[in-house]
Amino acid sequence: AQSVTQLDSQVPVFEEAPVELRCNYSSSVSVYLFWYVQYPNQGLQLLLKYLSGSTLVKGINGFEAEFNKSQTSFHLRKPSVHISDTAEYFCAVTKINNDMRFGAGTRLTVKP
Amino acid sequence: EPEVTQTPSHQVTQMGQEVILRCVPISNHLYFYWYRQILGQKVEFLVSFYNNEISEKSEIFDDQFSVERPDGSNFTLKIRSTKLEDSAMYFCASKEGIAGTDTQYFGPGTRLTVL
Numbered sequence: 001a002q003s004v005t006q007l008d009s010q011v012p013v014f015e016e017a018p019v020e021l022r023c024n025y026s027s028s029v030s031v032y033l034f035w036y037v038q039y040p041n042q043g044l045q046l047l048l049k050y051l052s053g054s055t056l057v058k059g060i061n062g063f064e065a066e067f068n069k070s071q072t073s074f075h076l077r078k079p080s081v082h083i084s085d086t087a088e089y090f091c092a093v094t095k096i097n098n099d100m101r102f103g104a105g106t107r108l109t110v111k112p
Numbered sequence: 113e114p115e116v117t118q119t120p121s122h123q124v125t126q127m128g129q130e131v132i133l134r135c136v137p138i139s140n141h142l143y144f145y146w147y148r149q150i151l152g153q154k155v156e157f158l159v160s161f162y163n164n165e166i167s168e169k170s171e172i173f174d175d176q177f178s179v180e181r182p183d184g185s186n187f188t189l190k191i192r193s194t195k196l197e198d199s200a201m202y203f204c205a206s207k208e209g210i211a212g213t214d215t216q217y218f219g220p221g222t223r224l225t226v227l
Contacts, residue, residue: 016226036218043203043220044155062170065207097143100205100216 001025004093006103008052014111015083021076021106023091034092035065035099038079044090050074060087113139116219117203125194125227133189135204135221145205145216146179148172155203161187162210173174186213 007022010111014035025031032051048059055067065076091103117136125131146158160167161179178190181222187206191198201223205216 034215044205044218046215046217049215065164092155094216099157099160099170100147101157102147 001089003063004091004103006089006091006106008106009104010107010109011043012109012111013081016080019077019108020080021086021089021091021108023074023076024043024102025074025091027072027093027095029095031093031095033065033067034094035059035063035074035076036092036102037061038088038090038105040087047076047089048067058101081108083110083112113184114213116204116206116217117217118202118222120222122223122225124227127178127196127226131191131194131224133166133202133204133224134189135187135206136185137187137204137206138208138217139185139207141217143207143214144181145207147205147218148200149203149221150200154201158202159191168185168214168218181215191224194224197225199216199224199226208224 003026005024013019033048035047046056050057050067058064063078088105090105092100094100115158119134124132144161148154149155159169159173176192201221203218203221207214207216
């Protein structure tokens with residue numbers, strides 16, 4: 001079965017600094033990868049997804065992620081964060097006709 | 113933009129009571145899911161539902177849980193006799209088709225508190 005590991009439970013950064021949130025997955029078959037964001041007291045919002053094709057995926061709010069098959073990683077990046085990016089970020093993986101498996105989440109805190 | 117809705121936003125119940133959490137998936141979607149997130153922990157899959165039957169369920173989804181699509185719009189999760197450890201945020205999700213490429217759209221969640 002597929003699984004996801006988010007290596008950092010908390011990432012504090014200063015405003016306008018770059019950030020990388022790390023995600024590694026394991027699966028014996030091809031998978032599809034997602035990043036979701038959860039703002040305080042809200043549901044999960046899709047940031048971006050990798051299905052196939054270009055390994056660099058651009059999402060909403062200036063985020064992007066790169067799929068690296070050899071390293072089984074799908075790290076999320078943003079070159080310059082804002083206070084409003086403070087949230088919980090979840091990496092997720094799914095296969096065709098299957099449920100979604102989430103990582104434990106990374107709490108991004110952007111400080112002024 | 114169409115969205116998944118869930119009611120209530122917060123449910124407080126006594127241990128041993130039955131609760132029903134309601135979801136209205138996006139109208140043309142065919143696959144429905146329930147997930148839960150215990151405070152401070154990861155989002156966990158509970159069950160998937162297609163064509164009026166359960167497609168897949170996790171080990172968490174025991175006999176205390178059931179799902180139903182009672183009409184053409186609602187998708188419900190029932191917990192028959194709640195336990196303290198059922199306290200969590202419950203998310204409903206739906207997607208259009210069977211492909212893994214289809215995005216699951218999540219509702220805002222129902223926070224269940226069992227006292």
